[in-house]
């Protein structure tokens with residue numbers, strides 16, 4: 334196999350520093366927002382005793398889920414031996430670490446007592462899926478770090494495949510764990526579905542691939558590195574498959590829920606008369622985040638332009654955020670049913686649809702998390718050679734069936 | 743505040759019966775000026791909480807008066823729960839729910855509080871073990887190790903828990919609270935451990951309604967057990983199999 338040459342980002346360009354500065358400012362604003370919430374208490378946010386997980390959780394879960402999907406490219410190359418992806422494995426691993434760190438920081442800063450993180454690390458309730466997730470997240474960072482080291486260190490290259498395999502398995506367990514956080518909440522009608530974990534896995538592949546594509550294109554174009562359309566075409570096909578799969582799983586999820594009569598209320602709420610959540614679901618998640626990208630990605634003419642590919646990826650990200658918003662906040666907005674067949678009324682909003690409006694600090698914290706992830710990636714690319722000098726020009730079997738690669742994911 | 747001596751003695755006792763390594767956490771400060779020493783006060787030193795006991799409650803909805811909030815008021819006073827004028831974030835340990843049967847139009851009124859579930863979802867999901875169940879069935883939050891993740895609030899089928907959304911002043915010494923942690927009905931553990939009834943039960947009886955009965959479900963001779971045998975009663979969301987400690991009659 335021809336060896337790939339990697340290069341750090343050359344640091345002379347003003348654009349790099351501007352990008353760095355913008356990201357740093359966003360991170361600082363996110364941190365300031367978290368500090369503001371902590372000093373005043375969470376009443377300054379949109380959350381309440383009814384909607385206990387708000388916008389920061391949407392961003393955090395989105396990032397964590399996307400993190401595992403961003404590793405997909407590396408997995409395809411090392412576990413399934415697709416050499417075309419190999420030169421992108423470093424970037425893929427870097428991005429997954431960066432996204433996970435960004436998501437976790439948001440999660441931690443939104444805690445009621447973020448300074449007690451050390452408590453969370455020293456006291457474990459092993460029955461709690463949340464506690465398991467702490468292990469899964471930290472473990473994932475370690476595993477991917479080792480995997481990266483194997484890829485960077487020529488003497489270690491031979492272990493790359495094994496490390497990649499461990500990371501590959503780990504990320505499935507991790508996403509299953511994240512999905513199970515919701516799956517365990519049996520009292521909440523919207524989550525009472527075994528399909529939660531597989532839904533999260535497929536969401537991770539879709540969001541992660543979209544973000545990977547965006548970062549890949551940006552990194553190559555802004556540094557003037559040649560980027561072969563062939564690799565983009567493959568990634569585009571993967572994305573199309575994942576987006577279709579998310580739509581399919583969403584359909585399956587709602588159909589299973591509709592099958593259970595006691596869940597008709599919450600289904601009606603999300604699908605028909607839930608106001609902002611219904612809009613989020615149909616307009617942002619399904620149409621903008623699913624159907625439109627699919628039209629673009631499957632269109633023979635559109636999908637050949639890079640701009641359309643970028644647009645489709647951005648739409649997938651927006652649709653993904655909307656999807657997580659509906660899953661997390663929409664489900665809490667729908668009232669818990671304590672007495673079926675009764676109208677409930679109380680000072681604690683029993684029986685009422687709970688209102689939630691995202692507040693500025695929450696949004697800033699969430700955006701700060703995304704910015705932090707990108708900042709980590711941008712700085713790392715400057716310090717270490719993550720990016721290949723060029724992509725493409727390798728003889729590759731263009732007729733390779735895409736389905737096989739998707740299955741690899 | 744009690745003397746330091748008494749405090750450390752209770753701390754010792756508490757560690758013994760809770761059986762957790764809470765020593766380091768007990769040193770943490772909850773909020774400026776407030777040191778949370780004993781969320782769950784010990785019974786007298788020679789008498790730890792016993793697993794022979796299962797504290798429970800019967801709510802007789804046929805006696806609970808529409809519009810009456812004696813129990814709620816008593817609870818708010820007992821724990822110093824002062825509303826901030828923000829209903830969506832103000833803490834409520836116990837609340838009155840008014841019900842109307844959609845078919846028959848019959849109305850009910852009853853208090854809702856932590857059901858002190860035997861298989862408590864809040865305890866299962868809590869990552870740090872801050873949510874815990876005493877051997878005598880009382881479910882509590884150890885505010886030293888609660889990180890404020892609110893997973894327990896997501897898991898509780900009864901919306902029984904409140905998150906402290908702001909800095910608090912005027913706290914009651916017997917039940918210190920802290921911003922950024924979660925809390926809920928403690929069955930007035932500080933009273934129960936001194937052989938007194940929870941404040942809500944006392945208030946309801948004082949007002950002449952007698953809609954709330956508190957006692958030991960495991961003791962067949964207790965007033966509670968007798969009433970539970972006499973009156974048809976049920977658990978709310980019995981489908982979840984929580985074996986809750988609060989039972990309802992007449993709804």
Ligand code: SF4
Pocket residue numbers: 855856857858859862863864865881897898899900901902903926
């Ligand atoms: S009612 Fe809620 S808070 Fe109380 S024990 Fe059950 S799950 Fe926990």
Ligand code: SF4
Pocket residue numbers: 867868869870871872873883887888889890891892893894895923924
């Ligand atoms: S908010 Fe506190 S008590 Fe509730 S699950 Fe989190 S750590 Fe446990």
